[in-house]
Amino acid sequence: MLFVLPSDLEGLSLALLDAMGAGVCVLASDIPENRELVDGTGFTFRHGDRDDLERMLRLLISEPEVRKAVADKAREKVWEHYLWGRVAREIEGNYPALVAGSSVPKPAPPATATGYRPRAA
Numbered sequence: 001m002l003f004v005l006p007s008d009l010e011g012l013s014l015a016l017l018d019a020m021g022a023g024v025c026v027l028a029s030d031i032p033e034n035r036e037l038v039d040g041t042g043f044t045f046r047h048g049d050r051d052d053l054e055r056m057l058r059l060l061i062s063e064p065e066v067r068k069a070v071a072d073k074a075r076e077k078v079w080e081h082y083l084w085g086r087v088a089r090e091i092e093g094n095y096p097a098l099v100a101g102s103s104v105p106k107p108a109p110p111a112t113a114t115g116y117r118p119r120a121a
Helices: 012-022 033-036 050-061 065-081 085-102
Strands: 001-006 027-028 043-045
Touching: 001 012, 001 050, 012 027, 012 033, 012 065, 027 050, 027 065, 033 043, 043 050, 050 085
Parallel strands: 001 027, 027 043
Antiparallel strands: none
């Protein structure tokens, strides 16, 4: 399977997150919000460039093994960093320190079986 998001204007796309979390290979326009989300876990094409979109579609349709490998990485990224339960627990754990005006330490990103580590902010 392949999910395509050809947006020219987008925030953090829930549709893109859903596709990645479901283990579907994603191809998105290269606007900054999409590039940040799919970095290393999906593919982009130059937004507004029909020929580049066609080139990437042909490539990905012809390479099912590549789609599967990248889709697995995408699912792992979403499950580790974008599930609402995890996000809510992190906020809840840090909330008392925030209310008290203390600084909250950033948690270290987890290493994974694929070696993926999110880049530092």
